Amino acid sequence: MSEVSSTHTDIGIVTPRYFEFGAADDGLLLDSGQVLSPVTLCYETYGELNSDSSNAILLLHAFSGDAHAAGFHHADDKHPGWWHDMIGPGKPFDTNRYFIICSNVIGGCRGSTGPGSINPQTGTRYGLEFPVITVHDMVKAQVRLIQHLGIPKLLAVAGGSMGGMQALEWASRYSTLVHGAIVLASTSRLSAQGIAFNAVGRNAIMSDPLFYNGDYYDREAPARGLAIARMVGHITYLSDESMRLKFGRRLQDRERMDFSFADQFEVESYLEYKGGTFVDRFDANSYIYLSKAIDYFDLETAHGSLERAFADSSSRFLILSFSSDWLYPPYQSKEIVRALMRRGKDVSYCEIESPYGHDSFLLETERQAPMIEAFLSTISREHR
Amino acid sequence: MSEVSSTHTDIGIVTPRYFEFGAADDGLLLDSGQVLSPVTLCYETYGELNSDSSNAILLLHAFSGDAHAAGFHHADDKHPGWWHDMIGPGKPFDTNRYFIICSNVIGGCRGSTGPGSINPQTGTRYGLEFPVITVHDMVKAQVRLIQHLGIPKLLAVAGGSMGGMQALEWASRYSTLVHGAIVLASTSRLSAQGIAFNAVGRNAIMSDPLFYNGDYYDREAPARGLAIARMVGHITYLSDESMRLKFGRRLQDRERMDFSFADQFEVESYLEYKGGTFVDRFDANSYIYLSKAIDYFDLETAHGSLERAFADSSSRFLILSFSSDWLYPPYQSKEIVRALMRRGKDVSYCEIESPYGHDSFLLETERQAPMIEAFLSTISREHR
Numbered sequence: 001m002s003e004v005s006s007t008h009t010d011i012g013i014v015t016p017r018y019f020e021f022g023a024a025d026d027g028l029l030l031d032s033g034q035v036l037s038p039v040t041l042c043y044e045t046y047g048e049l050n051s052d053s054s055n056a057i058l059l060l061h062a063f064s065g066d067a068h069a070a071g072f073h074h075a076d077d078k079h080p081g082w083w084h085d086m087i088g089p090g091k092p093f094d095t096n097r098y099f100i101i102c103s104n105v106i107g108g109c110r111g112s113t114g115p116g117s118i119n120p121q122t123g124t125r126y127g128l129e130f131p132v133i134t135v136h137d138m139v140k141a142q143v144r145l146i147q148h149l150g151i152p153k154l155l156a157v158a159g160g161s162m163g164g165m166q167a168l169e170w171a172s173r174y175s176t177l178v179h180g181a182i183v184l185a186s187t188s189r190l191s192a193q194g195i196a197f198n199a200v201g202r203n204a205i206m207s208d209p210l211f212y213n214g215d216y217y218d219r220e221a222p223a224r225g226l227a228i229a230r231m232v233g234h235i236t237y238l239s240d241e242s243m244r245l246k247f248g249r250r251l252q253d254r255e256r257m258d259f260s261f262a263d264q265f266e267v268e269s270y271l272e273y274k275g276g277t278f279v280d281r282f283d284a285n286s287y288i289y290l291s292k293a294i295d296y297f298d299l300e301t302a303h304g305s306l307e308r309a310f311a312d313s314s315s316r317f318l319i320l321s322f323s324s325d326w327l328y329p330p331y332q333s334k335e336i337v338r339a340l341m342r343r344g345k346d347v348s349y350c351e352i353e354s355p356y357g358h359d360s361f362l363l364e365t366e367r368q369a370p371m372i373e374a375f376l377s378t379i380s381r382e383h384r
Numbered sequence: 385m386s387e388v389s390s391t392h393t394d395i396g397i398v399t400p401r402y403f404e405f406g407a408a409d410d411g412l413l414l415d416s417g418q419v420l421s422p423v424t425l426c427y428e429t430y431g432e433l434n435s436d437s438s439n440a441i442l443l444l445h446a447f448s449g450d451a452h453a454a455g456f457h458h459a460d461d462k463h464p465g466w467w468h469d470m471i472g473p474g475k476p477f478d479t480n481r482y483f484i485i486c487s488n489v490i491g492g493c494r495g496s497t498g499p500g501s502i503n504p505q506t507g508t509r510y511g512l513e514f515p516v517i518t519v520h521d522m523v524k525a526q527v528r529l530i531q532h533l534g535i536p537k538l539l540a541v542a543g544g545s546m547g548g549m550q551a552l553e554w555a556s557r558y559s560t561l562v563h564g565a566i567v568l569a570s571t572s573r574l575s576a577q578g579i580a581f582n583a584v585g586r587n588a589i590m591s592d593p594l595f596y597n598g599d600y601y602d603r604e605a606p607a608r609g610l611a612i613a614r615m616v617g618h619i620t621y622l623s624d625e626s627m628r629l630k631f632g633r634r635l636q637d638r639e640r641m642d643f644s645f646a647d648q649f650e651v652e653s654y655l656e657y658k659g660g661t662f663v664d665r666f667d668a669n670s671y672i673y674l675s676k677a678i679d680y681f682d683l684e685t686a687h688g689s690l691e692r693a694f695a696d697s698s699s700r701f702l703i704l705s706f707s708s709d710w711l712y713p714p715y716q717s718k719e720i721v722r723a724l725m726r727r728g729k730d731v732s733y734c735e736i737e738s739p740y741g742h743d744s745f746l747l748e749t750e751r752q753a754p755m756i757e758a759f760l761s762t763i764s765r766e767h768r
Contacts, residue, residue: 032643132643192627192651193619199652200615203659207608209593224591231584232616235577240713243576249682257680259416259516265679267576268583275587295649296641298633326710329624 010088011071011080011095016042016111019103019145028106028141034131038120041145042067042111043103046087047095049151054383056151057093057376058142058178059083059102060159060166063233063290064282066110069102085365092365092372097380098155103145105138105166107290109283112141116217116283126285128214133289135162135297139169143177155383156376158182160361161328162290165297168336171315172299180316180379182372184361185325187332188306188339189298194327197236198291201229205284214285226284227275234274239324239357243267306339317347318375320368322360348375394472395455395464395479400426400495403487403529412490412525418515422504425529426451426495427487430471431479433535438767440535441477441760442526442562443467443486444543444550447617447674448666450494453486469749476749476756481764482539487529489522489550491674493667496525500601500667511669512598519546519681523553527561539767540760542566544745545712546674549681552720555699556683564700564763566756568745569709571716572690572723573682578711581620582675585613589668598669610668611659618658623708623741627651690723701731702759704752706744732759 019041022028027037044067049056059069061082070087072080081102087093093100104112107130115130122129146154157170157178164186171181190198208225210216238246247267257263303309317340321333330351340347352367354360361368403425406412411421428451433440443453445466454471456464465486471477477484488496491514499514506513530538541554541562548570555565574582592609594600622630631651641647687693701724705717714735724731736751738744745752 030643128645132645134643189633191624192631192633192649193622193624195633195649196615196619196627196651196655199649199655200612200619203615203656204588204612207592207612228584228588228591228612231580231587235580235584238577240575240577240710243580247576249573249576249579249685256685259414259518259680261512261516261676263680265576265579265583267580271580271583272587292645296643296647301633301641326624 010091011046011084013075014044014046014068014071014073016044016067016073018042018111019148021144021148028137028144030131030137031134032132036106036113036131039106039113039141040111040117041103041106041141043101043145044068044081046070046100047098049099049149053151054153054155055097055380056099056101056146056149056154057156057158058146058154059087059093059100060157060163061102061105062159062161062163063294064278065163066108067102067104069100082362086369086372092369092376093158098376101145101149103142105290106141107133107138107286107293109286114283115214115285115289125217127217128285130285130289132292134293135165136169136173138293139166139174142166143174146177154178155380156180156182158184158372159186160184161186161358162294165294168299171313171317172303172309175313175315178315179383180318180375182318182375183333183336184320184368185322185328185358187328188309188336189300190294191332194236195295197232197327198295201232202288202291204228204232205287211284214288216284221279222284223279226279226282226287227272229287230278231271231275234271236327237357237359239326239355241324241355242357245355306335307343310340310343310345313345316379317345318371319347319349320361320371321351322354322356322358322364323351324355325358325360327358394475395430395468397459398428398430398452398455398457398465400428400451400457402426402495403532405528405532412521412528414515414521415518416516420490420497420515423490423497423525424495424501425487425490425497425525427485427529428452428465430454430484431482433483433533437535438537438539439481439764440483440485440530440533440538441540441542442530442538443471443477443484444526444541444547445486445489446543446545446547447678448662449547450492451486451488452494453484466746470753470756476753476760477542482760485529485533487526489674490525491517491522491670491677493670494665498667499598499669499673509601511601514669514673516676517673518677519549520553520557522677523550523558526550527558530561537767538562539764540564540566542568542756543570544568545570545742546678549678552683555697555701556687556693559697559699562699563767564702564759566702566759567717567720568704568752569706569712569742571712572693572720573684574678575716578620579679581616581711582679585616586672586675588612588616589671595668598672600668605663606668607663610663610666610671611656613671614662614666615655615659618655620711621741621743623710623739625708625739626741629739690719691727694724694727694729697729700763701729702755703731703733704745704755705735706738706740706742706748707735708739709742709744711742
C-alpha cells in the first residue's frame, strides 16, 4: 500500500504496560460525578523519551482500537498494531525522533478499566454498573498517565475518529499540556445519522438473549448481537465506492446465481466474517459504553459554542478529513477549522481525496504522511 | 407538504380485491425453475377503466409497501395509502383521467402469496420452503393480473425503489404491454453497500432466537430481529441532512444530559418506535425474501449489458432520482439513462434536489408531480 512498508524488524516485539492509579488517592472524578477507582490504563511506547522530555507524542485510538498501535506482541503474530505503517524508524511518527505512547481508553476492554473489570465495591465485574464515561473522562485518565511518565508537555496528540475527539478535548481543555493536535477523520459532534447507527448496534447487542442486561461474564457472550453491531459499523467505516471496488456484486464461491439462499455475495461473507471475528477481541458492554461516549461528545454544547471550546487553547492544529468519509464527513472538520480560524488559532487543514471512507485515516498512509511529518517537524522545532 | 393535500373525501374508502390464479393451470413458473401455485395477488384500483381500456396505470410498490396506495380502508383510519398525495382527482395520477391499479407483490405479506401462505403440498405455511422469488417473478404475476383485468396494454407503470425495479422489468421484457415507464429513486442493480445493509437486516432477523428457521407462525414472531432490520433500513431511507433537520442532536424528554443510559437522543427513540411498529404489519420471512429479490435484481447480468436489457423496448421512460438518495444514488439512474440514450430510446431524466434521501419519492410530491403529469399527458395522447 505504501512506501513505508511493514516489516517485522522496524518496531519488533513490544510488551504492553499497565499504569494503575486511584487506589491510594481520590480516583478519577468522572463527568457524571461518579468516581472510578482504581483505574488501570494499558499502554505501549515506541522510541525513547529524550533528555528534556520534549519529544513525546500520545496516540489516541478509535472506537475498536487499543494500545497496540505498532509492532508485534509475539514473533508469530500475523498482524502488527493498528497504525504500524505510520509508526517506526523513518515513518511519520518517527521512533528515531519521537517517543510514542498509545494508551487504551477507560471503558474499553483491551487491558484498561472498563465494564469487564472487577467492581471493588462488589467483588464482581461491573457490567452495566460501570459508570457512564465521556471522551473527556478518557482524556483525564491519559493526563494522569502522562504525568506518571514524567512528561511536562506533550509534543503532540494524534488520533482519528474517536481518537480525534480525544485530541480535540486535549487541545480544548489541556492545551498547556500539549503543543500540537492532529485530528483525523473526526468531528466536534456526531451527526444524528451517526447516533442512529450506534443505536442500532446497541439494540442488536441488548436484544441478544445472551446479553442478560450486561451480566454475561460468567456465561456465553452475546456474540450474535455484537457481530451484527460490528457489521453495521463496518459498513459505515467503508464507502459506497470502496465497497464497489472491493466487492462489487461478485458472488461468494460461485460463478452465477442459482436462486437459492446459498447464493451469497462476497460483501455478505466479508461482513459476517468481520462480525464473527470481532467478538473474539471485543466486549459487548464496552461497545455500549464507548459508542455512548461518542454519541455524547459535543464540544458545542459543552462550551456554549465551538469557538468558545477553543478560546483558551494555545495548541496548534492539523486537521485532515477524507472526501468519501460519510460517517465523519469533511463538512464537520471544516466547522472546526472555521471556528479555530475565527479565534485566530494556528490550524492547517486538508481534505484528502480518497475512496476508502472513514477508514481512510488507517489506510491512506502515503497521502497523510507528508502532512503529519511536516507538522511534527515544525512544532518540534518550536517546542525545543 | 404539498398543494395536493390529503383529505378523506378525494379517494375515500377503498376495498382490497384478490386475484387468484394458477390452481387450474400451470401456475407461475419462477426464475428459479420452481412453480408457484396457487397464487393470490391483493390489489386495489382507483378511478375507472375507459371504454377502450387505454387509461390503465399500474403502480408498483417499494419493499415495505402494499396494494393500499391511496384512500382509506376504514372511516376511522388515521393514515391513507402510501402514495395518497399522488393519487386522486386532480392529482398526478388523476383518477378523473386514469384507471389506477396497485398490486401487492408475491413474496410479500400484505394479502398476496408469500412465505406466510399455506403451502398446498404440506398444508402448513411455507416459511423458508417458499421458493426464492425475483423482481421478474413479481412482474410475471402482475402481467397475469393485467390480462385478468382485460387490459391489452398499460398506459404506464410507475414505482419507486423496488417499485422502480419492477417498472424497469416491465419496460425491458414486456414493453409491448406498457407504453411508458416511470422509474423513481431506483437502480438497475443494487450497490455492494445496499446489499450489505440488507444482509445486516437478514442477520438480525435470523439471529433472533424466535426465528426458528422461519417456522415461527404458530409461535411468537421474531419481533426484535425484525425491528432491528427495520431500524437499519430506516436510516438508509433518510439522509444525513434530513436526519439533522428532523432530529439534530436533541435529547428525548430532557433538556440536558445527566450521563446515565436514560439519556436518549430523539433519533434513537424515533428509530425504536418505527422498528417496533413495523413488526405489526410485516412478516420477517417476507423481509428476507423481498430483500433477497432486491439484492439479486441485476439487469446487466441478466441481459449481458444494460443496453441489451432495453434493446427491444418500445416503452418511453421518465426517470427521476433525488440528490440526497445515497441508497439508490443518482449516478445509478444516470447509468440507465445513458444506456437508453445509446440505444436511441425516448427517455426523460431529472435529478431532483431534495434533502429527504431515498424516501424523497414518497415525500417530494410537489417536485415530481409536474414531471409525472406531463409525461402521462404526453403518452396518453400517443396511446389513444
